[in-house]
Amino acid sequence: MSSNGQAELRLGFLTAIETADGGYAGGLLVTNRMGRPLEFQCTAPVRPNHTQELLYGPTLRSWVFGDLIGRTLVTRVSVKPDVVFVDQPEFLDLRQHVSVPVACVSETDDEPAATGQPATSAGGGTAVAQQQNLLQIGGAFLRFDPAYSEDREAIQQQAEVLPAAADLGEPFDRVREALRETVPV
DSSP, X not given: OOTTOGXXXXXXXXXXXXXXXXXXXXXXXXXXXXXXXXXXXXXXXXXXXXXXXHHHGGGHHHIIIIIIIIHHHHHHOSSOOSEEEESSGGGXXXXXXXXXXXXXXXXXXXXXXXXOOOEEEETXXXXXXXXXXEEEXXXXXXXXXXXXXXXXXXXXXXXXXXXXXXXXXXXXXXXXXHHHHHSOO
């Protein structure tokens, strides 16, 4: 975060699409707090080979998304995000490779480990669900890597400068469309 305060909050939106050959292409859009683009980067398609598929087993997508695609993109952008939002849980492994909070955006709150505590309101009309690994901002629910519990609190504090009607899912649509324009799918 810049020394001038949270008004200059930079949000990263990271997603991946499957390519025609069974690989994945990822894109990272960095925006200001109002959703205006500051920078966009994408990867060439990444396709794990058969040996990697065998060796990584059920952790293959987490490795491809978090390590190969996510870390590459966050490292490559010149406008560094203060927080990275992802739309696929496999991207949460990215948090092991970056120093900023990472949260998975969902439209539902069906987290099994939720404590069921009542919701309260964070600044700017943003509702915050007081559940251990779940945070609600507008109509979106955010989940975090349980090993980084401090991410929830950091994002809750940053959420105070977001517009009350912020749609955290919409930028992912822009990233996917840009990827479809750039990468053969």
